Amino acid sequence: MATETHAVRRETAAPATGRPAMPGLLALAVLLLVLIAAPYVLYPVFVMKVLCFALFACAFNLLIGFAGLLSFGHAAFFGGAAYITAHTVKVWGLPPELGILLGTAFAATLGLAFGALAIRRQGIYFAMITLALSQMVFFMALQLKFTGGEDGIQAVPRGHLFGVIDLSQSMAMYYTVLAVFLFGFAVIWRTVHSPFGQVLKAIRENEPRAISLGYRTDHYKLMAFVLSATLAGLAGGTKAIVFQLATLTDVQWQMSGAVVLMSLLGGIGTLFGPVVGAALVVTLENYLAASNLPVPVVIGVIFVACVLLFRRGIVGEIAARFGGNRP
Amino acid sequence: MASDVILETRGLTKEFRGFVAVRDVSLRVKRGSIHALIGPNGAGKTTVFNLLTKFLQPSNGNILFNGRDITAVKPADVARLGIIRSFQISAVFPNLSVLENVRVGLQRPLGNSFHFWKSESVLDRLNGRAMELLEDVGLAGYAHRPAAELPYGRKRALEIATTLALEPEMLLLDEPMAGMGHEDIDRIAALIKRVSANRTILMVEHNLSVVSNLSDWITVLARGEVLAEGPYAEVSRHPKVREAYMGSGHA
Amino acid sequence: QQGKVSGDVVKIGVLNDRSGLYADLGGEGSVVAVRMAVEEVGGKILGKPIEVIAADHQNKPDIGSNLSREWIDRDGVDVIVDVPNSGVALAVQEVTREKKKIFLMQGPATSRLTGDACSPTGFHWAYDTRALAVGTGQAIVKEGGKSWFFLTADYAFGHQLETDTAAQVKKASGTVVGAVRAPLNTADFSSFLLQAQSSGAQVIGLANAGGDTITSIKQASEFGLTQSGQQKLAGLLIFLSDVHALGLQVAQDLVLTTGFYWDMDDEKRAWSEKYKAKTGKMPTMVQAGSYSSVKHYLKAIEAAGTDDGPTVAAKMKEMPVNDMFAKNGKILPNGRMVHDMYLARVKKPSESKGPWDYYQIIRTIPGDEAFATMAESGCKLPG
Amino acid sequence: MSTIFGIPPQALFGQLLLGLINGSFYALLSLGLAVIFGMLNVINFAHGALYMLGAFVAWLLLTTAGIGYWWALLLAPLVVGAFGVLLEKTLLSRLYKLDHLYGLLLTFGLALIVEGAFRHFYGVSGQPYPIPDLLRGGQNLGFMFLPNYRGWVVVASLVVCLATWYAIERTKLGAYLRAATENPVLVQAFGINVPLMITATYGFGVALAGLAGVLAAPIYQVSPLMGSNLIIVVFAVVVIGGMGSILGAVLTGYGLGLLEGLTKVFYPEASNIVVFVIMAVVLLIKPAGLFGRER
Amino acid sequence: MPDGATVKTAMLEVSDLQAFYGESHVLHGVNLEVRQGEVVTLLGRNGAGKTTTMRSIMGIVGKRTGSIRFQGQELIGMAPHRIPRLGIGYVPEERGIFASLNVEENLTLPPVVKDGGMTVQQIYELFPNLQGRGSTQGTRLSGGEQQMLAIARILRTGATMILLDEPTEGLAPVIIEQIGVAVRKLKQRGFTVLLVEQNFRFAATIADRHYMMEEGRVMDMIPNNQLAANMEKLHTYLGV
Numbered sequence A: 001m002a003t004e005t006h007a008v009r010r011e012t013a014a015p016a017t018g019r020p021a022m023p024g025l026l027a028l029a030v031l032l033l034v035l036i037a038a039p040y041v042l043y044p045v046f047v048m049k050v051l052c053f054a055l056f057a058c059a060f061n062l063l064i065g066f067a068g069l070l071s072f073g074h075a076a077f078f079g080g081a082a083y084i085t086a087h088t089v090k091v092w093g094l095p096p097e098l099g100i101l102l103g104t105a106f107a108a109t110l111g112l113a114f115g116a117l118a119i120r121r122q123g124i125y126f127a128m129i130t131l132a133l134s135q136m137v138f139f140m141a142l143q144l145k146f147t148g149g150e151d152g153i154q155a156v157p158r159g160h161l162f163g164v165i166d167l168s169q170s171m172a173m174y175y176t177v178l179a180v181f182l183f184g185f186a187v188i189w190r191t192v193h194s195p196f197g198q199v200l201k202a203i204r205e206n207e208p209r210a211i212s213l214g215y216r217t218d219h220y221k222l223m224a225f226v227l228s229a230t231l232a233g234l235a236g237g238t239k240a241i242v243f244q245l246a247t248l249t250d251v252q253w254q255m256s257g258a259v260v261l262m263s264l265l266g267g268i269g270t271l272f273g274p275v276v277g278a279a280l281v282v283t284l285e286n287y288l289a290a291s292n293l294p295v296p297v298v299i300g301v302i303f304v305a306c307v308l309l310f311r312r313g314i315v316g317e318i319a320a321r322f323g324g325n326r327p
Numbered sequence B: 001m002a003s004d005v006i007l008e009t010r011g012l013t014k015e016f017r018g019f020v021a022v023r024d025v026s027l028r029v030k031r032g033s034i035h036a037l038i039g040p041n042g043a044g045k046t047t048v049f050n051l052l053t054k055f056l057q058p059s060n061g062n063i064l065f066n067g068r069d070i071t072a073v074k075p076a077d078v079a080r081l082g083i084i085r086s087f088q089i090s091a092v093f094p095n096l097s098v099l100e101n102v103r104v105g106l107q108r109p110l111g112n113s114f115h116f117w118k119s120e121s122v123l124d125r126l127n128g129r130a131m132e133l134l135e136d137v138g139l140a141g142y143a144h145r146p147a148a149e150l151p152y153g154r155k156r157a158l159e160i161a162t163t164l165a166l167e168p169e170m171l172l173l174d175e176p177m178a179g180m181g182h183e184d185i186d187r188i189a190a191l192i193k194r195v196s197a198n199r200t201i202l203m204v205e206h207n208l209s210v211v212s213n214l215s216d217w218i219t220v221l222a223r224g225e226v227l228a229e230g231p232y233a234e235v236s237r238h239p240k241v242r243e244a245y246m247g248s249g250h251a
Numbered sequence C: 001q002q003g004k005v006s007g008d009v010v011k012i013g014v015l016n017d018r019s020g021l022y023a024d025l026g027g028e029g030s031v032v033a034v035r036m037a038v039e040e041v042g043g044k045i046l047g048k049p050i051e052v053i054a055a056d057h058q059n060k061p062d063i064g065s066n067l068s069r070e071w072i073d074r075d076g077v078d079v080i081v082d083v084p085n086s087g088v089a090l091a092v093q094e095v096t097r098e099k100k101k102i103f104l105m106q107g108p109a110t111s112r113l114t115g116d117a118c119s120p121t122g123f124h125w126a127y128d129t130r131a132l133a134v135g136t137g138q139a140i141v142k143e144g145g146k147s148w149f150f151l152t153a154d155y156a157f158g159h160q161l162e163t164d165t166a167a168q169v170k171k172a173s174g175t176v177v178g179a180v181r182a183p184l185n186t187a188d189f190s191s192f193l194l195q196a197q198s199s200g201a202q203v204i205g206l207a208n209a210g211g212d213t214i215t216s217i218k219q220a221s222e223f224g225l226t227q228s229g230q231q232k233l234a235g236l237l238i239f240l241s242d243v244h245a246l247g248l249q250v251a252q253d254l255v256l257t258t259g260f261y262w263d264m265d266d267e268k269r270a271w272s273e274k275y276k277a278k279t280g281k282m283p284t285m286v287q288a289g290s291y292s293s294v295k296h297y298l299k300a301i302e303a304a305g306t307d308d309g310p311t312v313a314a315k316m317k318e319m320p321v322n323d324m325f326a327k328n329g330k331i332l333p334n335g336r337m338v339h340d341m342y343l344a345r346v347k348k349p350s351e352s353k354g355p356w357d358y359y360q361i362i363r364t365i366p367g368d369e370a371f372a373t374m375a376e377s378g379c380k381l382p383g
Numbered sequence D: 001m002s003t004i005f006g007i008p009p010q011a012l013f014g015q016l017l018l019g020l021i022n023g024s025f026y027a028l029l030s031l032g033l034a035v036i037f038g039m040l041n042v043i044n045f046a047h048g049a050l051y052m053l054g055a056f057v058a059w060l061l062l063t064t065a066g067i068g069y070w071w072a073l074l075l076a077p078l079v080v081g082a083f084g085v086l087l088e089k090t091l092l093s094r095l096y097k098l099d100h101l102y103g104l105l106l107t108f109g110l111a112l113i114v115e116g117a118f119r120h121f122y123g124v125s126g127q128p129y130p131i132p133d134l135l136r137g138g139q140n141l142g143f144m145f146l147p148n149y150r151g152w153v154v155v156a157s158l159v160v161c162l163a164t165w166y167a168i169e170r171t172k173l174g175a176y177l178r179a180a181t182e183n184p185v186l187v188q189a190f191g192i193n194v195p196l197m198i199t200a201t202y203g204f205g206v207a208l209a210g211l212a213g214v215l216a217a218p219i220y221q222v223s224p225l226m227g228s229n230l231i232i233v234v235f236a237v238v239v240i241g242g243m244g245s246i247l248g249a250v251l252t253g254y255g256l257g258l259l260e261g262l263t264k265v266f267y268p269e270a271s272n273i274v275v276f277v278i279m280a281v282v283l284l285i286k287p288a289g290l291f292g293r294e295r
Numbered sequence E: 001m002p003d004g005a006t007v008k009t010a011m012l013e014v015s016d017l018q019a020f021y022g023e024s025h026v027l028h029g030v031n032l033e034v035r036q037g038e039v040v041t042l043l044g045r046n047g048a049g050k051t052t053t054m055r056s057i058m059g060i061v062g063k064r065t066g067s068i069r070f071q072g073q074e075l076i077g078m079a080p081h082r083i084p085r086l087g088i089g090y091v092p093e094e095r096g097i098f099a100s101l102n103v104e105e106n107l108t109l110p111p112v113v114k115d116g117g118m119t120v121q122q123i124y125e126l127f128p129n130l131q132g133r134g135s136t137q138g139t140r141l142s143g144g145e146q147q148m149l150a151i152a153r154i155l156r157t158g159a160t161m162i163l164l165d166e167p168t169e170g171l172a173p174v175i176i177e178q179i180g181v182a183v184r185k186l187k188q189r190g191f192t193v194l195l196v197e198q199n200f201r202f203a204a205t206i207a208d209r210h211y212m213m214e215e216g217r218v219m220d221m222i223p224n225n226q227l228a229a230n231m232e233k234l235h236t237y238l239g240v
């Protein structure tokens, strides 16, 4: 017993046993229905924004929630991909699907490079290293020619998906984004509940032990990092097409902070948490923009409140309250 | 006969900033034996373990496993060659269930551990073997509890089950009995005896009754050097060993 | 559509930075200025009420574009005002172009807004990079500052400002002896200033903005760059609020170009005092411009009898701009409002009679010189 | 040789000196971060905001109460330290049992609040703060004009850094602090009032940031954003130095200041990233940082 | 408690002690007494609550109720850092050697609370392994050396009552002997010792009395000289 007492137990990490259970599938069905109906009730561009950020947050959460690695530099992948997509679509004239693909590939490559460096350290160091590396991307985005400095890349044409579907139609765009989101979400779901996900959890729990069993843990962590970066890139590239722009906002460290907030608010280590968190944060940002309240202060207060009062996040709290099996 | 020796070290030395913790240790572990490493505190036993499993890099000397030089191999790869260790401080995956703990061990040789696109249900076919292993260590009743909830002794048992899951050719056990009650000690000792049937075991242990009952061969370390070697009866008569380690109580 | 007011209300949305780097030069002050314009027409036009709403775009283009889209689609906003930060303005320009709504730009600097990114319903009012370059570049050479060294913020905006100004300097037969590129948000400019100093140039042009400008001016004073009298600092983008923040002790003798200064004639003074009574500050050119542009916009609605975007835009371009901000200002087809610009020198503490008495106007730059012609602008709209 | 890589040596010395001055700020800030991290295991993301607070307190003292620089140098760190004590007592202290990442997140939120509040009330263009009369003017060193004030900054920061290092690495109190970091419960069981010590440590680390803020006020504009840009560089400094040692934080701070200064001469475009590039290289060669202890 | 012949004064009296870790209730009314100059052991299986009893005395468990009196003073409700200053030294089960301190710093860390503690020289005589290792990082010592260091640093403080939690765990027989010698010496010098042990044989060589714990309760008390007569009980409590 004694040896166990000062091993810090991550609060968020509850036993995630078994495969997607009934409540999870139910939640998924509800989510799907809501998302299909959403553009008829809500402002479609707004819902698209939510979806892009939800995917981004889910990708981020894959890393912290299931590999125990807090990245404070995910904006680099999100924003980096947005720039590449915007540039290839606008300047090279690629169709949107190819642009997004290239953006995603870029994020994956960047993820490989950053990951290889960052996984050399753990915990807080990891967070700081990712933060610093993403700052590099920020400065590059600021100084390189093709990124357009402070102006960013504007007026990116939405174009025709596969040459047929006209994305300038709001609904066509919406369902495309929804498809991208669902694809990304499915990948994450599958990853979490896969043999790979199982090893990842083991590493998060006790890394030296995993090594002694013969797992090259660095490879797994790197793989998780690259997966997460890739999906963040997918979100960023899609966002560039939706908003028809890619700007410094996407690569700023505040963006990395925002995605942390989304996951934290919704529930780190839960599958649906980041979706809920993203929806809340995006709504809040929209609402605050029109109010007289200082935005950073409000966001900061929520941050503090989450950390102090509901660390498990909204979905995490609900899951904890209504029976053990988390979605 | 060379094939008789599964693990061999030659002139193994480890120096920490001027302090020599292990000096010129040459071990020969026979295949299929239970080999104990004993010695006073600070003799360098854990350090030797760490060197063998490459958690530490030797300052000097070579390590040969099955005749192959593994001195430059990485820890995870040492494990892949078939040398699995347990830790002096119990090492389980606290928030995984007991069954899952064992499956983490069983899963590795499958080679699907990077398959993030497959369902984890592919792991279900491991459940049968996992339960067998749990049965072996007396943990079948705990299969679906999180490992964190197990009492200390059971955790050690779980650790051994996970280790055995890998069918290691060679097991390194660092003080497997430390902190255990008497019943647990007997249970684990019996288990070790049982699993030793077709594999080699190298263990560090202070509990001399366990050592004397289990081990075929004993190496005594003191101040980083090999002081004596041989079967228990012989070693325990060695005056230097009595002086440096056993004391007057174990005549 | 013709002859009526959409949604029975004329809705003016002031979209700007209310908490960030540009909050002081626009921010709430722009909203106050717009309200003053609305009050002057009695809060009603064509018998319909005028409503003013405001929001913070936080200098994020996506928030800006999203907000303006929502404003227009859902809240029936007819005109968007201010939008500092060229990046956000370019994004909003895309939205207003698509939705055919009027966009009255004050805060953003880049002349691209009336160049390759021009829109039939977009109006650029108070100043732009080209006017700043002409004002500071040409006018200073004419005042005797022949050789230049640039301290440039290392991103698109800074580069553009440097290139434009350097071109103007050369046009007036001055020389550029060198330039150094400082990264954005540099905390310490002393290295760069030292390089500028040792270049021996007569004028050090600060091709940067916001915090960078302020810090570089402050540190130039610390290192005694201008005290020797041999070198002059020229700010390429400086607002009254910046000078106020720096204080005269530090900012003295800085040369800059502005589109408006409160203490130039009675009309400006009267309006500015009224503004100051509401905000406690004197207006910047952005805030005064917000007033002027909305005033003109309302006049155009009155004249056109509708608030339909393209119709009003056409009307605005027909009418000369005559108010306290500009005399006989005219609007080019690309939306550029052409008016006089002024070269100013910041007073020494001893010259200043009190708070806000900061500038001495040393030269008036006629609008036609300051701003690009339609042909030069590169705008593809029908002239 | 009249030039070094095309730069006259005189100018180079000048630039090196300037680098040292920046390094002084890096050192002071990374020292405070290292102290807090060392003792509380919290990455104080609010460090930049508290640095800003220090500068603002000095400015407020001057504008509202007419209290000048020298008093501010004493009072502002006290005020910031007291604020830190308050934060620690009411918020941070609830997180010690959890993963350290929560401390990072909490202080991140705090930084947003403090900075946002100051932005809201004082705008962002910043407020001027005069150089104290005593330190006006400068010395002509032949190769450059060194403002007296900058010379003072270097001296002051050196003294503070050395004193702090000594107190932590060489005194009994320091040993308590280090031990309490690892196992506060046990240190308490030895009869030491650990909660008090932790609070005091946070207060002290934060006061160092406040002090840096006051020192910075006359050089930079007193602005709500002055800290947020600096803090990420300081994080990188800390990663490069390795968190294990106080001395490491200080030396790396000065060293990187110098390197950054050189970059500004040879390749100014890269001066913003040079720190991060160095960080990447250091991590590749020595993952624990230059002075860090492995594990 | 026992035969009324309380020659020596009770130094530590624990009555109806209940202790909790968060929501789990671990001690259910522990009663025991340690007299001045005695060596008393707590025996029991893993998880019986021995460590928790010690931690309760030191005031470092989540919540506790009942009464713990040390030389007449009530400890429940007292700030944890004041308890050791009364003269109680604690050697934790997990040893608690500090990695960021070297051996010497570890040794001199606990403040001296009373006169009469051992000098560093005396300590080195007792534990020769520690000699010359002063500048080694504390946790780089071997497990056994760390145990010695953990005991040694308490001996310096002059605490008159020492709580030793499983001091022999993981130690070589020679060292165990040495520790036995050390404890006996402490006893001679008038120290009072409360000892938690798994190693019953060792306990029998040094203790005056033994308390048997099971599931958070004290079940029985056996004086050392009556051990032989009580072997059966021991079997049921400890499975020896």
Ligand SMILES: Nc1ncnc2c1ncn2[C@@H]1O[C@H](COP(=O)(O)OP(=O)(O)OP(=O)(O)O)[C@@H](O)[C@H]1O
Pocket: A001, A002, A005, B152, E021, E024, E026, E044, E045, E046, E047, E048, E049, E050, E051, E052, E053, E093, E198
């Ligand atoms: N930090 C903790 N949180 C929750 N329960 C705990 C904690 N520490 C101990 N326990 C539980 O309290 C009970 C008593 O533990 P304690 O450590 O006092 O036993 P012990 O008699 O010292 O056993 P051992 O011989 O294993 O050291 C056990 O059931 C244990 O699981």
Ligand SMILES: Nc1ncnc2c1ncn2[C@@H]1O[C@H](COP(=O)(O)OP(=O)(O)OP(=O)(O)O)[C@@H](O)[C@H]1O
Pocket: B016, B019, B020, B021, B039, B040, B041, B042, B043, B044, B045, B046, B047, B048, E136, E140, E141, E142, E143, E144, E145, E170
């Ligand atoms: N990383 C290190 N740096 C310096 N010295 C070390 C390090 N690791 C171990 N040592 C020293 O090496 C010696 C051997 O330690 P080791 O842990 O191998 O002993 P051991 O035989 O396992 O003892 P025990 O039975 O007490 O566990 C000890 O004196 C220890 O202090």
Ligand SMILES: [Mg+2]
Pocket: B045, B046, B047, B088, E142, E143
């Ligand atoms: Mg050992």
Ligand SMILES: [Mg+2]
Pocket: A002, E050, E051, E052, E093, E165
């Ligand atoms: Mg115990």
